[in-house]
Amino acid sequence: MFADTPCAIDTLVPICATLDDVLPILAVLVGFQVLVLRRPLANPRRILLGFGMVLLGLAFFMQGLETALFPLGRLMAVQLTAPEFVGAAGGGAVAGAPDWRAYGWVYLFAFAIGFATTIAEPSLIAVAIKANRASAGTIGTTGLRVAVALGVGVGITLGAFRIVTGTPLHWYIITGYVFVLLQTAFAPKPIIALAYDSGGVTTSTVTVPLVAALGLGLSSSIPDRNPLLDGFGLIAFASLFPIMSVLGYAQLTALVARGRREQDRTGN
Amino acid sequence: MIRRSRSLAAQVAGALLQSLRDLAPIVVVIAVFQLLVLREPIADLASLLIGIGMVVLGLTLFVQGLNLGLFPLGEGMAWGLAHQGSLFWLLAFAFGLGFGTTVAEPALIAVADEAAAVAADGGMIATGAAAQEAYALGLRLTVAAAVGVALLVGVLRILRGWPIQYLIIGGYAGVVLMTALAPAEIVGIAYDSGGVTTSTITVPLVTALGVGLATSIEGRNPLVDGFGLIAFASLTPMIFVMVYGMLI
Numbered sequence: 001m002f003a004d005t006p007c008a009i010d011t012l013v014p015i016c017a018t019l020d021d022v023l024p025i026l027a028v029l030v031g032f033q034v035l036v037l038r039r040p041l042a043n044p045r046r047i048l049l050g051f052g053m054v055l056l057g058l059a060f061f062m063q064g065l066e067t068a069l070f071p072l073g074r075l076m077a078v079q080l081t082a083p084e085f086v087g088a089a090g091g092g093a094v095a096g097a098p099d100w101r102a103y104g105w106v107y108l109f110a111f112a113i114g115f116a117t118t119i120a121e122p123s124l125i126a127v128a129i130k131a132n133r134a135s136a137g138t139i140g141t142t143g144l145r146v147a148v149a150l151g152v153g154v155g156i157t158l159g160a161f162r163i164v165t166g167t168p169l170h171w172y173i174i175t176g177y178v179f180v181l182l183q184t185a186f187a188p189k190p191i192i193a194l195a196y197d198s199g200g201v202t203t204s205t206v207t208v209p210l211v212a213a214l215g216l217g218l219s220s221s222i223p224d225r226n227p228l229l230d231g232f233g234l235i236a237f238a239s240l241f242p243i244m245s246v247l248g249y250a251q252l253t254a255l256v257a258r259g260r261r262e263q264d265r266t267g268n
Numbered sequence: 269m270i271r272r273s274r275s276l277a278a279q280v281a282g283a284l285l286q287s288l289r290d291l292a293p294i295v296v297v298i299a300v301f302q303l304l305v306l307r308e309p310i311a312d313l314a315s316l317l318i319g320i321g322m323v324v325l326g327l328t329l330f331v332q333g334l335n336l337g338l339f340p341l342g343e344g345m346a347w348g349l350a351h352q353g354s355l356f357w358l359l360a361f362a363f364g365l366g367f368g369t370t371v372a373e374p375a376l377i378a379v380a381d382e383a384a385a386v387a388a389d390g391g392m393i394a395t396g397a398a399a400q401e402a403y404a405l406g407l408r409l410t411v412a413a414a415v416g417v418a419l420l421v422g423v424l425r426i427l428r429g430w431p432i433q434y435l436i437i438g439g440y441a442g443v444v445l446m447t448a449l450a451p452a453e454i455v456g457i458a459y460d461s462g463g464v465t466t467s468t469i470t471v472p473l474v475t476a477l478g479v480g481l482a483t484s485i486e487g488r489n490p491l492v493d494g495f496g497l498i499a500f501a502s503l504t505p506m507i508f509v510m511v512y513g514m515l516i
Binding site for chain 1: 310315316326328437447456
């Protein structure tokens, strides 16, 4: 909507661009409030202030990432996957494509960047705050976020391994879903919906740009990989593995609690 | 809401410190890889520091704004719609929210454009700007409709108290079935389209809506029934996109 009119402030902080993304949401919210609910908002000033802060915050957040961290992260993904670097790390003197073991630093980077970006993911922070309140404090915000971040880290690592080895994407995904189904049958019931949601929230503003750069760098530096086909799919890993890790975290917590109870009983 | 015992300055400092902690892992990872693994100096330290400062400020504003604006808004609308008693308007709101938040999502626009390029390369559609644009627009509308349907069904689930796993298992079965049937070129794009639909503004709103509904309706638990909308919203686009890939 603002795309055609020049927006002076956008050169500094992309406020107009962020506003553009939010307009359809605002239209739906205001439309329903005015036409269907026909009731004034409680505390409209505070809500408007909060909405403004969210917008401004997101604009600053994205602009900061774009000027500082994304360029470095993207460059790093390209450098780490470059044949010269991989060849050097693998001991050199490898004819043709290096073996999957030569990509050690890539896997480590994949894990670290998956973990670190997820900890900073604003939508995950939002869900963790809500989960903490909805569970009356039994689900800790930090515990949930670390569990999700570990899941994303492992997922991206496996995704990088898949691109290096060139194995078909759907076998991993289908196996993963079967595993999730098995876990669902045994996990504590209250956590299930939240665990599924954790899969969806991990892939938003921070994780996607860096992870996509890693996938693209990997698939364009390895012979016989199609960047368009193999570069996709890392995101799918990033949304599958947090489900497992959050379900696993809940199962572990339940197991520890049960063990403690049994210990108490035998102790008495 | 505002605790008088703590001064405003202390609150702001605390919030900024929390954001700094949230960002520390990224900064550490990038610094370690840049300096120790790649052994390259950081080219422009000043702009890096300014950027990190902006990210910290932005994250702090965002989290504070959530509690002031987005959460009360989502909960208020959930409460209002639940007490108005019209199933039609509640479901219409769910669909509208899903469709409206997705159709203009920049990540989705990028994926749709790339998907159109892949499709043109693979000979699925005619090469040329017009054909690609039409394909990309169709894809965007498909994904937006998928998210709208997902929220609609997800809200119905909260009202009826269906266990989330049946919806999810049904959805996964659909994804597996469609993976076998759909053309191979669309599969990667379809899987990714599920991930790009949940933007940073949608997630807090949708979560607040779900938890707010589950809290307003008697017999529903906010934790068991309130979550799950986002999961379903990242699942249906995969099925819808693969159907789209088969039809086009």
